[in-house]
Amino acid sequence: MPRMTRVTELYFDFLCPYAWRGVELAAVLKDEGEAFTLRHYSLVEGNHEGNAKELTWRVTEQPLNEGSAYQQGSLRAFLASHAAARQGEAAHWEFTLALFRAHHERKEPLTDGTIHAAAQEAGLNLDAFAQALADEATRRADLRADLDAAREVGVFGTPTFVLPTGEAAYYRFETLTREPAQAREWWTLYRTVLTSEAGIGTIKRAKNRPPHRA
Amino acid sequence: MPRMTRVTELYFDFLCPYAWRGVELAAVLKDEGEAFTLRHYSLVEGNHEGNAKELTWRVTEQPLNEGSAYQQGSLRAFLASHAAARQGEAAHWEFTLALFRAHHERKEPLTDGTIHAAAQEAGLNLDAFAQALADEATRRADLRADLDAAREVGVFGTPTFVLPTGEAAYYRFETLTREPAQAREWWTLYRTVLTSEAGIGTIKRAKNRPPHRA
Numbered sequence: 245m246p247r248m249t250r251v252t253e254l255y256f257d258f259l260c261p262y263a264w265r266g267v268e269l270a271a272v273l274k275d276e277g278e279a280f281t282l283r284h285y286s287l288v289e290g291n292h293e294g295n296a297k298e299l300t301w302r303v304t305e306q307p308l309n310e311g312s313a314y315q316q317g318s319l320r321a322f323l324a325s326h327a328a329a330r331q332g333e334a335a336h337w338e339f340t341l342a343l344f345r346a347h348h349e350r351k352e353p354l355t356d357g358t359i360h361a362a363a364q365e366a367g368l369n370l371d372a373f374a375q376a377l378a379d380e381a382t383r384r385a386d387l388r389a390d391l392d393a394a395r396e397v398g399v400f401g402t403p404t405f406v407l408p409t410g411e412a413a414y415y416r417f418e419t420l421t422r423e424p425a426q427a428r429e430w431w432t433l434y435r436t437v438l439t440s441e442a443g444i445g446t447i448k449r450a451k452n453r454p455p456h457r458a
Numbered sequence: 459m460p461r462m463t464r465v466t467e468l469y470f471d472f473l474c475p476y477a478w479r480g481v482e483l484a485a486v487l488k489d490e491g492e493a494f495t496l497r498h499y500s501l502v503e504g505n506h507e508g509n510a511k512e513l514t515w516r517v518t519e520q521p522l523n524e525g526s527a528y529q530q531g532s533l534r535a536f537l538a539s540h541a542a543a544r545q546g547e548a549a550h551w552e553f554t555l556a557l558f559r560a561h562h563e564r565k566e567p568l569t570d571g572t573i574h575a576a577a578q579e580a581g582l583n584l585d586a587f588a589q590a591l592a593d594e595a596t597r598r599a600d601l602r603a604d605l606d607a608a609r610e611v612g613v614f615g616t617p618t619f620v621l622p623t624g625e626a627a628y629y630r631f632e633t634l635t636r637e638p639a640q641a642r643e644w645w646t647l648y649r650t651v652l653t654s655e656a657g658i659g660t661i662k663r664a665k666n667r668p669p670h671r672a
Contacts, residue, residue, distance in 0.1 A: 398665030412664035418657030430656045437651060437661050442644045443632030443669035447651050448660045450626035451612030455657035 251279035253406040255399050256340075257287045258321040258354060262416045264344040266403025271341060272427040282329075282340055284322050284390040285399045288315050299395070304388045308380075317354025319387075321347075324359045326386040327376035331368055338366035411438040418455055465493035467620040469613050470554075471501045472535040472568060476630045478558040480617025485555060486641040496543075496554055498536050498604040499613045502529050513609070518602045522594075531568025533601075535561075538573045540600040541590035545582055552580035625652040632669055 254270050256263035270280040292301035303319050321343060328339035342362035343354075352358045363373050377383065397404070397412050406412040415434050421427050437444050449455060468484050470477035484494040506515035517533050535557060542553035556576035557568075566572045577587050591597065611618070611626050620626040629648050635641050651658050663669060 396666065398667060400665055401662075404664055406664070406667075410667065411669075412667040414660060414662045414664070416658070416660040417654075418659065419655060421656075426655070430654065433650060433654060433656070433658075434661060436647060438663075438669075440631075440644065440647060441633060441640070442635070442647075444630070444647075444661075444663075445632065445669055446628060446630040446660075446662045447648060447658075448615075448628045448662060449652075449658075450618055450620070450628070451614055452610065453612060453620075453624065453626040455625075455652075455659055 250408060251281050252408060253281050253283045255283045255285040255394055255397075255402055255404040255406070257285055257318060257402045258325070258343055258347055259287055259316055259318050260402045261348050263402035264348045265417060265420050266405070266415060267340060267344055268420055268422060269427050269430065270405075271337060272422055272424055273431055274337070276424055276428065278431070282325075282336060283393065284325065284387060285394040285402050285404065286318060286322070286391055287402065288318055289391060290400060302388070302391075304384045304391065320356070321354045321359065322387050323380065323383040324363070324373075324377060326383045327373055328363065328366065328368060329386075330376045331372060335366060335368055339363060339368060342366045405434070407435065407438065409439070413438055464622060465495050466622060467495050467497045469497045469499040469608055469611075469618040469620070470616045471499055471532060472539070472557060472561060473501055473530055473532050474616045475562050477616035478562045479631060479634050480619070480629060481554060481558055482634055482636060483641050483644065484619075485551060486636055486638055487645055488551070490638055490642065492645070496539075496550060497607065498539065498601060499608040499616050499618065500532060500536070500605055501616065502532055503605060504614060516602070516605075518598045518605065534570070535568045535573065536601050537594065537597040538577070538587075538591060540597045541587055542577065542580065542582060543600075544590045545586060549580060549582055553577060553582060556580045619648070621649065621652065623653070625649075627652055 254266060256267055274280055286303045289299070289301065289303040293299055303315060303322075306315060306319055308320060324343070325336070325340060329336040339362055342365040343359065346352045346358050346362050347354055363370060397406055399412070401414040401416070404412060404414045413434075417430065421430065437447065468480060470481055488494055500517045503513070503515065503517040507513055517529060517536070520529060520533055522534060538557070539550070539554060543550040553576055556579040557573065560566045560572050560576050561568055577584060611620055613626070615628040615630070618626060618628045631644065635644065651661065
C-alpha cells in the first residue's frame, strides 16, 4: 500500500522548465488553501540510473565545484534549497520561486551569484542562509533523504505530484499560469485522471504532435 | 499544421492489451454515434526503430512463417485485419473485436486457426476473406500505408487516438468497459486533457505507483 500523507508532495528539479510551471501552479493553489510540500528529485541522477535496480552514481556524492558543469548547477541549487528550508516553509517557497524564475524566466545560470540573489529576493536571513549552506554534510544528507524517497515512489521526471491518497504521476504541461481559476482547473483535471476508475497509467502526446503552446 | 480528418483514427496492434481496451471503448462510442477509423501500428517495428530517424527493419518485409515467432503473430494478424476490411467497415470492426477477444480474453495465440475462427465469429464471407488474404502483396502494401501514416503522426504505442482536430496521444488504461456512460466519461476525460489550454504533453504514473486495477 502507498504511504499516506496529509499533503501533496511536489518533486522538482531546478533544471526543469516543466517543474517550474508545476511549482508556480502549486504556489497559486497553496494561496487558495491546498497543501503542498516541496521535495527534490535529481534528473541528472535519474539519467545515470536508467533502468538499473541499484544506484551507482549519486549526485549527493559529487564535488560541488569540478562536477558543476556536468550537473548544470543542480547540486548547488538543491543544497541551497535545503538551506533555505531551514528558515521555514514560507521562506522555502519564496526562495524556490525566486530561483526558478531567475533560471527559467531570466535565463540565469544556477551559480552562487544567482542563488545569493534569489535568497535576497526571497527575503531570507542571509547570515543564517550562509551558515546553513556551510554545513554542507547535513544539507547533502537532507537532499539524500529526498532523493531516496523519490526512488521509493518511482519518480522519473519533474514535476511529479504525490497525492495524499498515494496516487503519483509526472505532469508535464507547456503553459505557465498564475491565475487561480485556471490553476484550479488544471489541477482538478490532473487529479481526475489519476483517480478515474479507468485506471489510467499514461496519456502521452504522439511524438510529432506537440501540444499548442499558449 | 496537423492534417485534419473527419473522424478519430485509432491506431492499434493486436499484441497489446491496452489497444484491446481502446478498441472496446471506441466500439461502444461508435454505437453511440462517435466516428472512429481503425488504423494499424506495429509495436515490434517500433521497438526496432527506437530513436533512429530511418526505418531499417520493416514488419511488412518479414516472412509470414519463419518470422512469426519473433513477431508473435502480429504480421499475420495485421494482414488478416486488412483482408477483413475489404468486406466493409462493420465487418472490419467485428473481426477486430473477435480477434482481440480471442487473443486477450481467451489467451489464444495469433495463429491461422485463431484468425480463421475470428473471421467466422465476425460473420465474414470466408471465401472472399481467403481470397483477400491470398493477395498477400496487396495486403502488405495496405499495411505499409498504415504504418507510414503512424510514423508521420509519431505514434509510439497503442492505443493512440488522432482526433479530427489533429491532437494525438497514447491512452493507456487498465479497466475494460463496455458500458456507454463510462466509455463516454473516459473518452471525454482524454479529450479534455488533449485540448486543455495547459498544453498537457504527458501525464504518466510514477513507476512504483501503478493505478488500481478495477
